[in-house]
Each structure stands twice: as structure tokens, then as C-alpha cells.
Amino acid sequence: MASTTHAYQIADLFAERARKLAPPTYGTELSKILSVSFTYGLADPILFPHADLAAASAAILFEEAPIGLNYGPPSDQLYEQIILRLQAQGIPADRDRVVIGYGSSQILSLLPDVFIEPGDVVIVEGPTFLGVVARFVHSGARLITIPVDELGMDVDALEETLSDLKKKGIRPRFIYTIPTFHNPTGTTMPLFRRKKLVALAAEYGVVVVEDDAYGDLRFQGETVPSLASLDREGWVLYVSTFSKIIAPSVRLGWACGHQAIIKRLAMFKSEEPVRPFISYVLGRYCATGKLAHHIQELIACYNHKCNLLLEAIAQEFPSDVVALRPDGGFFVWCKLPPDISAKALLTASAEHGVTFLPGTGCYGNGQGDDAIRLAFSFQPTQKIVEGIATLGEVLRQWE
Numbered sequence: 183m184a185s186t187t188h189a190y191q192i193a194d195l196f197a198e199r200a201r202k203l204a205p206p207t208y209g210t211e212l213s214k215i216l217s218v219s220f221t222y223g224l225a226d227p228i229l230f231p232h233a234d235l236a237a238a239s240a241a242i243l244f245e246e247a248p249i250g251l252n253y254g255p256p257s258d259q260l261y262e263q264i265i266l267r268l269q270a271q272g273i274p275a276d277r278d279r280v281v282i283g284y285g286s287s288q289i290l291s292l293l294p295d296v297f298i299e300p301g302d303v304v305i306v307e308g309p310t311f312l313g314v315v316a317r318f319v320h321s322g323a324r325l326i327t328i329p330v331d332e333l334g335m336d337v338d339a340l341e342e343t344l345s346d347l348k349k350k351g352i353r354p355r356f357i358y359t360i361p362t363f364h365n366p367t368g369t370t371m372p373l374f375r376r377k378k379l380v381a382l383a384a385e386y387g388v389v390v391v392e393d394d395a396y397g398d399l400r401f402q403g404e405t406v407p408s409l410a411s412l413d414r415e416g417w418v419l420y421v422s423t424f425s426k427i428i429a430p431s432v433r434l435g436w437a438c439g440h441q442a443i444i445k446r447l448a449m450f451k452s453e454e455p456v457r458p459f460i461s462y463v464l465g466r467y468c469a470t471g472k473l474a475h476h477i478q479e480l481i482a483c484y485n486h487k488c489n490l491l492l493e494a495i496a497q498e499f500p501s502d503v504v505a506l507r508p509d510g511g512f513f514v515w516c517k518l519p520p521d522i523s524a525k526a527l528l529t530a531s532a533e534h535g536v537t538f539l540p541g542t543g544c545y546g547n548g549q550g551d552d553a554i555r556l557a558f559s560f561q562p563t564q565k566i567v568e569g570i571a572t573l574g575e576v577l578r579q580w581e
């Protein structure tokens with residue numbers, strides 16, 4: 183290519199949101215030779231239902247290839263199966279209230295298109311799942327963070343915030359929450375808080391985005407109704423995914439909520455539609471009725487891994503590290519003693535081949551250096567025990 187003398191740089195053309203993007207770290211760690219990674223919320227690949235997915239794929243290829251391999255919308259059968267799952271949870275679902283997306287990430291990433299002008303207020307939890315919240319920030323949202331305690335989002339603090347904002351004439355666009363088996367704390371919001379949250383949404387006219395990525399994976403305690411099932415006025419947008427209960431690479435998630443929101447999400451989504459083939463395969467697979475049994479197998483496995491992790495923590499960590507026991511999901515959140523920085527701990531433990539997510543990766547504002555998230559879902563059981571023993575050794579060196 184001919185050389186040029188001018189000093190133009192391509193990077194100068196990038197929008198600020200593109201300039202600020204950090205290179206993806208996801209996946210790079212998987213390819214390194216690490217002893218143990220507690221970093222990512224990944225499903226256990228041993229449990230992927232590959233044989234049943236192979237059977238469903240073969241059925242589509244042999245029986246429905248002309249439509250299953252063509253351009254087109256997601257399969258009707260998949261819509262039906264998702265609607266049945268939602269209705270079984272008490273969520274008023276029908277075809278006009280459901281949209282299927284390329285993973286729940288796609289649907290959550292479209293929220294800014296529907297709701298946010300630069301400077302608009304969005305309420306999030308602290309800590310939270312930054313993977314999605316970063317998208318809100320890129321679109322110019324002004325985040326207000328409500329703390330999460332052992333019972334999920336502090337709804338009294340939320341009420342104060344909503345009231346203060348109202349006095350200033352500010353109506354937040356939406357509240358993003360993960361009320362069940364929260365990422366990263368593993369906590370579950372009890373019914374009394376859920377009722378209050380839904381009532382506040384109606385009182386202040388704010389949409390609540392309920393991210394229920396882990397809701398099927400309860401291994402102890404009573405089921406708590408979803409926010410969407412408590413909502414009578416259409417303020418809750420429910421979002422979930424097959425990534426944790428089937429496999430992430432199927433990239434299929436869904437949202438259910440007010441028709442007006444669903445319609446707009448579908449319009450923005452139309453440029454990147456779901457791959458029809460995989461939607462046909464999942465529709466078939468779900469219709470066999472095998473998913474319910476598969477979920478029970480996942481629950482037994484994750485329950486076992488979670489118990490193993492907690493037992494290892496009790497044995498290996500200094501007693502002033504406080505681990506929260508989740509009722510389900512993928513994560514254990516540990517509060518560190520005041521003199522230990524999560525980031526410094528990660529640097530030290532990575533040298534011994536063990537990684538995790540420092541709490542700072544769960545706040546947009548630098549908070550969180552006092553806690554770590556341990557994902558127990560992905561690692562084989564022996565690695566969990568080894569990894570916690572190593573981390574315990576590193577922690578004890580601080581004492």
C-alpha cells in the first residue's frame with residue numbers, strides 16, 4: 183500500500199463510545215493454562231444436552247429442512263414453548279408480549295435504543311452484571327446505583343431515590359435488577375421486597391427490567407414469585423435465556439412484557455434476527471418435555487459444587503472472610519477483611535494459577551475492592567477444592 187504523509191489516524195474517527203472500549207478479555211483466559219478459574223459464570227459443559235440436541239437437529243433436518251434452513255423468523259414451536267414456560271411461572275404471556283433474541287444480552291443491549299437519550303437516568307444495582315450495564319453507559323445513560331444487601335436490592339433506598347428524583351422533576355427510564363440468584367452476590371430478593379419494588383414501579387411510572395438468567399437453577403429454599411408475575415400494570419419487562427439451562431452458544435433469550443415495549447424491541451432487533459435453524463432445534467427439544475428433567479440434573483450438579491465450594495471456603499479461608507450462601511445460580515460472593523484488596527488478591531492468586539472476579543468488576547464506579555465473586559459452575563469438583571485451597575493459602579499470607 184502507498185505510504186501517506188498526512189497525520190490522519192483512523193482512531194480519530196471513532197465515536198467516543200468506540201474509543202473507550204477495552205479489548206475483550208473474555209475467552210483469552212480460557213485458552214491460557216490456568217489451574218483454576220472461578221472468573222466466569224459459565225455452565226458446566228459436561229452437562230450440555232448434546233445427544234438430545236443432536237436428535238432435535240436431525241429431526242429438523244429430515245422433516246422440516248425447507249423452512250428450518252431458510253430465511254425467516256424464529257420457530258412458532260419455540261414461541262409456544264417459551265410462552266408455556268412463562269405461563270407456568272404465573273407470567274401473563276402471549277405472542278404479542280414475547281420477543282425472542284440472540285441471547286438475553288441482545289435484548290438487554292437494545293434497551294438503550296428504546297429508552298435512553300444521553301443524560302437520562304437509569305437505576306442499577308450495586309454490585310451488578312456490568313456486561314449489560316456497560317451498554318447503558320455507552321448510550322449516554324446517567325446511572326444511579328442502589329445498594330444490594332443479603333436480601334437483594336435495598337428497596338427502601340430505591341424509594342428514597344425515586345422520591346428525590348421526582349422532586350427534581352426526573353423520571354428514571356428503567357430500573358435494572360437481577361432479583362433471583364443475583365449476579366454477582368447470589369442473593370434472592372424476598373417476596374415483601376418484590377411486592378414493594380413492583381408497587382414503586384407503578385407509583386413512579388418506571389419500567390423494571392427483571393433479568394432472570396439463573397431463576398430455574400434453585401437448589402434450596404422456596405420458590406419466590408418473579409416480579410413479572412406480581413405485576414398487574416405492565417411495568418415489568420422480564421428477560422431470560424437458554425444460556426444457563428441448555429448452552430450459551432445456542433444464543434437464545436427472550437423478553438416478556440408490555441406490548442408497546444416488545445413491539446419496539448422487535449423493531450430494533452430486526453437487523454440482527456435470531457438464526458432460524460437453532461430456534462427450530464430448541465423448539466423441538468423443548469417440546470419433547472426433556473428440559474424439565476435436564477434442569478433437575480443441572481440443579482443437582484450445581485448444588486453439589488456450591489456445597490463443595492462453601493465447605494472448602496470454611497476450611498481454607500481465614501474466618502473473617504464472609505461468604506454468602508446462595509439458594510441457586512452460579513455464584514458465591516465473599517466479603518474480604520478490611521485490609522485486603524480484591525484486585526491485589528487477584529494479582530497474587532493469578533501467579534498461583536487461580537483467578538476470580540474482583541468486586542470492582544461489578545461496579546461502574548471503582549467500588550467493590552472489598553469483595554470477590556467466585557463462580558462454582560464451570561470447574562470440575564476436584565479443581566474447586568484445589569483452587570480454594572490455593573486461594574486460602576494466598577489469603578493467609580496477608581495475615
Ligand SMILES: Cc1ncc(COP(=O)(O)O)c(C=O)c1O
Nearest residue numbers: 285286287311365395423425435
Ligand atoms: C445476569 C445475566 N444476564 C444476562 C446474561 C447473558 O446471557 P446470554 O447468554 O443470554 O446473553 C448473563 C450471562 O452471564 C448474566 O449473568
